[in-house]
Structure formats: C-alpha cells, structure tokens
Amino acid sequence: MTFHPYLTCLQPYPFEKLRQLFSGVTPNSAYQAISLGIGEPKHPTPALIEDALRNNLAGLASYPLTAGSEALRRSIANWIARRYDIPAPDFATEILPVNGSREALFALAQTVVNPAACKDGKPLIMCPNPFYQIYEGAAYLSGAEPYFVNADPARNFAPDYSQVPEHIWQRVQLLFVCSPGNPTGAVLQLHDWKELFELSDRYGFVIAADECYSEIYFKTDAPLGAMQAARQLGRDYQRLISLSSLSKRSNVPGMRSGFVAGDAAIMKQFLLYRTYHGSAMSPMIQAASVVAWDDEIHVQENRDKYRQKFAQITPMLEQVLDVQLPDAAFYLWAKVDHLQGISDTEFARQLYERYHVTVLPGSYLAREAHGINPGANRIRMALVADVAECLEAAQRIVAFCHELKGQ
Structure with a gap:
C-alpha cells in the first residue's frame, strides 16, 4: 500500500506533543484541572444563533450550493463594509462562505500553488514563525515547501521580511499572514501591509490574510484588516485573499463557519476547486451565520468579557513573567527563561505536575529557522x-x- 509521499513531512500537532510531554506525569490531586492550552472559545454561544439553528432545520432536506446562499454572501459583504469602513465587496464574485477558516487556509494552497511554474526547485509558501500549523501542512501537501520568517520581538513580533534573500522571494507563490497573530496577538500596521503589497507586486505571489482573531482586541481602535489596508493604499484586491470566521467572534467553533474574500480571479478558481472538494456549507449553518454576521451586540459583549479578563490577569502575571497585554486575540505570550533558566517545555511539565494547569510550550508552535526557534523559552x-x-x-x-525563584 502506498500513501501521499508528503504525508511523512507532517509533524505531530502541538497538542499531541503536549500529550507526550505529560506522559507519565501525575498532576497534583489537590487541584482541579485547568487548561490554558487550547485556543477554543468557552464563552456561551449567543441565544440568537442557537435559535437560528433550531428554526432552520428544514434546510437539511436540501443539498447546499458550494457558492453558498445569496443571503449569506450579502451578509458577509455588508459586514466587511461596516467593520472596515470600505465599499462592500461584490457578493457574487468576491465572497465565498467556507466551513471555518482552517479548511479554507489549507484548500487555498491547493488552488494557487503551481509546482510546474517554479524553475528553481519547489515553490515556497512563506509563513510567520511561530505559526498556525495548518500553514505548514498546506505547503507540503500542495507540493511546495514552507519558508519561515521569524517573528521579531523588537518589531512587535512582526516578521522582518527585509532579511529574506532575493532568490527566496523568486520562489514564493503564497504568503500566509496572521493578524492579529497566533500566538503573539500582534497586529500588522499600514506600513507593514504596504511592504507586503509591494513585495507581492514585485514577485507575483498571493497573500492570504488569516484574520480570525480580528474581533477580540483591547484598544479603542479595531485591528486594521488586509482589505481595509488595500483600500487605504488606493489598491484593489489583486492577489489578496482575506479569511475570517465566526468561531472566535461569536463563540461558535462547532458551527465551522467562515468566509474567504478578495481577488475575484482567485475566487473563481477557488470555487471551482471547492465544487470538486465537496465543501458546501449546511443550509442551517448558513442561515445561522447570516444572523451572526448581522448582529454586533453579542460581539461587543464578548469583547468586553475578554477585556475585563485580561485587565485582571495580565497585571498578576506581569509580576512573575516577561509578558504584556497583546494588541488582540485571546492569548498571553510569555517568556519564562528568566526563572532559573527553565525551558518552555520544562515549565509546562512542572506546572502541570505541581498545580494541574496546562499551558502550551512556545517551541511547539514554531520551527527552528535561521538558527533559532523563536518560540523557545516562551x-x-x-x-x-x-x-x-x-x-x-x-x-x-x-x-x-x-x-521557581526560590529554588
């Protein structure tokens, strides 16, 4: 029996590595288990979304269109216009509903990567480092290779693209951007987007902007979006795709509902791919998604909960860890090696054993690149x-x- 040759390139998911790290460890029975390891929203699902699901069960009797309903595409286009203060994208050509941003990130690479077009080895998919592991899997299974650009703490964890050699840029066909970032919570600014757009113009690669954390933020101004940045810079959406999701925004990760928006030429080919891929969204999920995208009250309430939580907890942890309030998202990204030189994996293991609290080692979220693992010791x-x-x-x-300090 044979399998896809690139499956051997895939590494275990961070949570499998964590399970192995904790193997054989018995946590302190004096404490109840608390997990801060998985980024799965735990706030209650809004009642208006639950009601919409219950009220649209009749949709289960129909096969859904891959392109989604016009009502959903209009709802998404209108949300983008309101949220980013830009003209609404064309719901017919620039919007596609997807079953969560995760599957769309993976599938997009299958659509835009062309191994035959790269004359000097395999094409490259460029990723931030640390990163969401789907980016790496999408690269390998599309016939490309990942190329990691390390997050720079001195640049608010933005990757320093100026250090990427010319011969690397010539092989890049897709660049994944995550803003707000996972795990750092950093948000790209207009000058960052200007740099990326200019590089895309020069080398012809597609930019995929993963923006699933865009609605959880701690400052007055909402994070700048990729399509919003393009408009502010007087550009259209050529070679730009934005991806978002209801999972974090509306506390419905189990609905698997998101969207892809941007370059109409790419969207046309992406729809063709998805028609064969069999990834149409359930009609009842589509109906509930319309209700979710059309309402901002529950989003503000959700954001307020995170703001209150981070306002209480960040100062506590700042006293003992090298950590600060992020721009956005729901993670704290803390440095720990000042504590008797402890590693991130040993910190996580001992914390689990002594206090029954689970955190995720930063090195599991990154790869060694250019001589370092930028997630190490975090x-x-x-x-x-x-x-x-x-x-x-x-x-x-x-x-x-x-x-640890007393040891």
Whole structure:
C-alpha cells in the first residue's frame, strides 16, 4: 500500500506533543484541572444563533450550493463594509462562505500553488514563525515547501521580511499572514501591509490574510484588516485573499463557519476547486451565520468579557513573567527563561505536575529557522475560560513562579 509521499513531512500537532510531554506525569490531586492550552472559545454561544439553528432545520432536506446562499454572501459583504469602513465587496464574485477558516487556509494552497511554474526547485509558501500549523501542512501537501520568517520581538513580533534573500522571494507563490497573530496577538500596521503589497507586486505571489482573531482586541481602535489596508493604499484586491470566521467572534467553533474574500480571479478558481472538494456549507449553518454576521451586540459583549479578563490577569502575571497585554486575540505570550533558566517545555511539565494547569510550550508552535526557534523559552496561555477559572489559573502560575525563584 502506498500513501501521499508528503504525508511523512507532517509533524505531530502541538497538542499531541503536549500529550507526550505529560506522559507519565501525575498532576497534583489537590487541584482541579485547568487548561490554558487550547485556543477554543468557552464563552456561551449567543441565544440568537442557537435559535437560528433550531428554526432552520428544514434546510437539511436540501443539498447546499458550494457558492453558498445569496443571503449569506450579502451578509458577509455588508459586514466587511461596516467593520472596515470600505465599499462592500461584490457578493457574487468576491465572497465565498467556507466551513471555518482552517479548511479554507489549507484548500487555498491547493488552488494557487503551481509546482510546474517554479524553475528553481519547489515553490515556497512563506509563513510567520511561530505559526498556525495548518500553514505548514498546506505547503507540503500542495507540493511546495514552507519558508519561515521569524517573528521579531523588537518589531512587535512582526516578521522582518527585509532579511529574506532575493532568490527566496523568486520562489514564493503564497504568503500566509496572521493578524492579529497566533500566538503573539500582534497586529500588522499600514506600513507593514504596504511592504507586503509591494513585495507581492514585485514577485507575483498571493497573500492570504488569516484574520480570525480580528474581533477580540483591547484598544479603542479595531485591528486594521488586509482589505481595509488595500483600500487605504488606493489598491484593489489583486492577489489578496482575506479569511475570517465566526468561531472566535461569536463563540461558535462547532458551527465551522467562515468566509474567504478578495481577488475575484482567485475566487473563481477557488470555487471551482471547492465544487470538486465537496465543501458546501449546511443550509442551517448558513442561515445561522447570516444572523451572526448581522448582529454586533453579542460581539461587543464578548469583547468586553475578554477585556475585563485580561485587565485582571495580565497585571498578576506581569509580576512573575516577561509578558504584556497583546494588541488582540485571546492569548498571553510569555517568556519564562528568566526563572532559573527553565525551558518552555520544562515549565509546562512542572506546572502541570505541581498545580494541574496546562499551558502550551512556545517551541511547539514554531520551527527552528535561521538558527533559532523563536518560540523557545516562551509559553502560550489561552484565556478562553470564564474569569474565575482564569484567575485561579493565574494565581497558581504566580505561586509556581515564586517556587521557581526560590529554588
């Protein structure tokens, strides 16, 4: 029996590595388990979305169109216009609903990567480092290779693209951007987008902007979006694709509902690919998605919960960890090696053993590139549970850090 040859390139997911790290460890039974490891929203699903699901069960009797309903595409286009203060994209040619941004990120690479067009080895898909592991899998299974550009703490964790050699840019066919970033929470600014657009113009690669954390932010101004940046710079959406999701915005990860928007020429080919891929969204999910995209009250309430949570917990952890409030998203990205030189993996293992709190080692979210693993000696904490549980976790982490300092 034979399998796809590039499957051997895929690494275990970070949570499988974490399971192996904790293998054989018995956590302290004096504490209830608290996990800050997985970025899965835990706030309640809004009632208006649950009601919409219950009220549209009749849609299960019909095969859905891959392109989605006109009502959903119009709803998404109108949301983009309101959220980013730009003209609404053409719902007929510039919008596609998808079953969550994760599957669309993967499928997009299958659509835009052309191995035959690269004369000097395999084509490259450029990724930030640390990164969402789907980017890497999408690269390998599209016949490309990932090329990692390390996040620079001195640049608010933005990758320094000026360090990328000319011969690398000539092989890049797709560039993944994550803003707000996972795990850093950093948001790209207009000058960052200007640089990326100019590079795309010069070398002809597609930009895929992963913006699934765009609605969880802590400052007055909402994060700048890719399509918004293009408009502010007087551009159209050529070679630009934006992806977003209801999962974090509306606390419905189980709905698997998102969208892809941008370059109409790419969208046309992406729709063709998806027609064969069999990835149409359920009619009841589409109906509930319209309700979700059309309402901002539940989004503001959700954002307020995160703001209150981070306002309480960040100062506590700042006393013992090298950490600060991020621009956006629901993660804290903390440096830990000042604590007796402990590694991120050992920090996570000992914290789990002594205090039954799970955090994710930063090295699991990155790859060694250009001589370093930029996630090493950092941990990611997902503050997705309610305030009381997150406060309890923070108190245990503070106690654990004091123990380490006393060793």
